Amino acid sequence: MNQQKNNDLLLMIQQRYDDFSKGQKLIANYIADHYDKAAYVTAAKLGEIVGVSESTVVRFAIELGYDGYPKLQKALQELIKSKLTSVQRIEVSSNRINEDNVLKSVLQSDIEKIKITLEQIELDDFNNVVETILNANRIFILGVRSSATLASFLGFYFNLIFDNVRLVHTTSVSEMFEQIMRAQSGDVVIGISYPRYSKRTIKAMQYAKSQGAITIALTDSIESPVAxxxxLSLLARSDMASFVDSLVAPLSVINALIAAIGMRRKNEVYNTFEHLEKVWDEYNVYDKDDNHDVKL
Known part of the structure; x- marks a missing residue:
């Protein structure tokens, strides 16, 4: 099975969906929504999850042109590694989004990803990450491309809580290494990356770990190269809305992380914001005019 067919697998399933039997449609739906999980379960387990027989799962793989379920499973695993190109995202998502009500389609998809994340995330993992960050000497935050927005959001609030945070801004591998070259034992490096995974973030995480720093991944799957x-890893489901990355669930996890750490450092946060409120008032940072009149 060549790489192109691996990448086109989800699109092929969607294009042939109407021709599938009732049982095959159940399999198709599960793979479309959970291909990262389907890639690592047996045919019997997949059948159990969706409520069909193991033989139905095997026939489904053959129906798609694979020589049995293991070949389909391998294709799914390759799909996870490579993910989809921007063009393929547009092709696949065009069949998932109701063009007559794009707003509802996208928001419902985001709600579903938050629900899945809530069901799957481990509270012990979350609490362990919170403790690790609280005990860090220094905190480095990495995130590029679409994940840069998540890194900036986390960095903004962490800088209000801690005085030892560095948000790594970079446009190249060399610049990223220059900014984390002093990461060492006792430091924490948080790498945020979602499909398609950034090589810069992966390499920087590998380097930081080799220097003795504790590395924390915020990503979508334990099979993610960043994880x-x-x-330590915090997993939050992402999705694609056309060529756009839907990162609502990861942002919700980041919000929870900020809130949990803020509660643990309540006194420091209170003092910080008490001081900031005075500064903001003095320099008119925020509009406090109830009438919203323009004052020159």
Whole structure:
């Protein structure tokens, strides 16, 4: 099975969906929504999850042109590694989004991803990450491309809580290494990356770990290359809305992380914001005019 067919697998399933039997449609729906999980379960387990027989799962793989379920499973695993190109995202998502009500389609998809994340995330993992960050000497935050917005959001609030945070801004691998070259034992490096995974973030995480820093990944799957080089991981489901990355669930997890750490450092946060409120008032940072009149 060549790489192109691996990448086109989800699109092929959607294009042939109407021709599938009732049982095959159940399998198709599960793979479309959970291909990262389907890639690592047996045919019997997949059948159990969706409520069909193991033989139905095997026939489904053959129906798609694979020589049995293991070949389909391998294709799904390759799909996870490579993910989809921007063009393929547009092709696949065009069949998932109701063009007559794009707003409802996208928001419902985001709600579903938050629900899945809530069901799957481990509270012990979350609490462990909170403790690790609270005990860090320094905190480095990495995130590029679409994940840069998540990194900036986390960095903004962490800088209000801690005085030892560095948000790594970079446009190249060399610049990223220059900014984390002093990461060492006792430091924490948080790498945020979602499909398609950034090589810069992966390499920086690998380097930080080799220097003795504790690495924390915020990503979508334990099979993510960022998770593979992390000591701790927080998993939040992402999705694609056309060529756009839907990162609502990861942002919700980041919000929870900020809130949890803020509660643990309540006194410091209170003092910080008490001081900031005075500064903001003095320099008119925020509009406090109830009438919203323009004052020159």
């Amino acid at each position: 593979q080089c992390a000591d």
